[in-house]
Amino acid sequence: MLSWNKWNQTMSLRLRLNLGFSMFVLCLMVTPIVDWINWDQNGTKVKSNATYCVVVVSVVVCGLADGLIGGSLIGSAGKLPKQYMQAIFAGTASSGVLICILRIITKVSLPHTPHGLKTSAHFYFIISTTVLIVCIICCNLLYKLPIMQQHYTHLVQDFLPCSRHKLRDVARTIKCPAFGIFAIYTVTLSIFPGFLAENLESSVFKDWYPILLITIYNVADFVGKSFTALYVVKSTSKATWGCVARLLFYPLFTACL
Structure with a gap:
């Protein structure tokens, strides 16, 4: 909804995508960092209500980032040839397959203990953050391609106040x-x-x-x-x-x- 009205006029698609991916990266870093700082010097986990609140807030921000990125990608692909839209939805589905493969690998290779589960979760956050950083790089390189610059010029012309x-x-x-x-x-x-x-x-x-x-x-x-x-x-x-x-x-x- 935020990407629909005034933001669509003041923020470019590239800026919205970079902002959404950056929000994702920050949120994915929250959980492992909070988990790391909640261990005392004796190796005992310290329980805190603040930790729970921080994790919940990060989940909310993840939802905002997902809506911002999804709306921006689908909105931009809607003006491009149809194979771009199909690629977006196939790409979102492939992410689920990759995460399942990662979960199977970690379950087979790590012990079935709380420590093993923790290590598995950290692998998820590290790999997901790495993929998002690659997405940020690819997003910025994408708009430098000649074909994207050609289509993006038409997008800017279509995003006039009178056409909304x-x-x-x-x-x-x-x-x-x-x-x-x-x-x-x-x-x-x-x-x-x-x-x-x-x-x-x-x-x-x-x-x-x-x-x-x-x-x-x-x-x-x-x-x-x-x-x-x-x-x-x-x-x-x-x-x-x-x-x-x-x-x-x-x-x-x-x-x-």
Whole structure:
């Protein structure tokens, strides 16, 4: 929402992306730093309410950064050829696959102890921060490419005050696709990853079961978003009804309890 109104006129896409990625980097550094300073000289962990508050605030800032980056990327890709939009969604899905691979590697290579879990989490924060720094570098190099400068010139010309529309007018125009996106995220976030990570058990796979389920979900998500490079549903109504059909997952997952 912040990237919609006045920020869109005063801040360039490049500045918004750099700001969002920088917010991500700072937030990812908070948790390991807080964990490190909360150990006393005797090696005992010190519990503090302030630590909890700092972590919660960092999660909130992560959400703001995600919205800022997502809105900026999708907004800029909307003016570019369609393969750019597909690449953005496939890229977001690939990040989940990479994190699952990292989790599997750390689970296999590290001991199943609190210290091993802590080391695994630190690997996640270090690698994620490194990837974000690479994203910042690539983001700045991207806008120096001739093809991007050509398209970006047209973007700047299109972002005139006279060409802007109110949010409610845009929402009314795309109400079916917007409702479909709302249904997708509502169903997905209410089931994944909380339900899959905590409420299911298996006597065969044991503690590997949640990891396998989350990995299967992320791989399927990546395949589905990559498949749009080959085929896209042309009918908006069919795509919307397909999104609404995801509500069937509620009784299906309830039956699994």
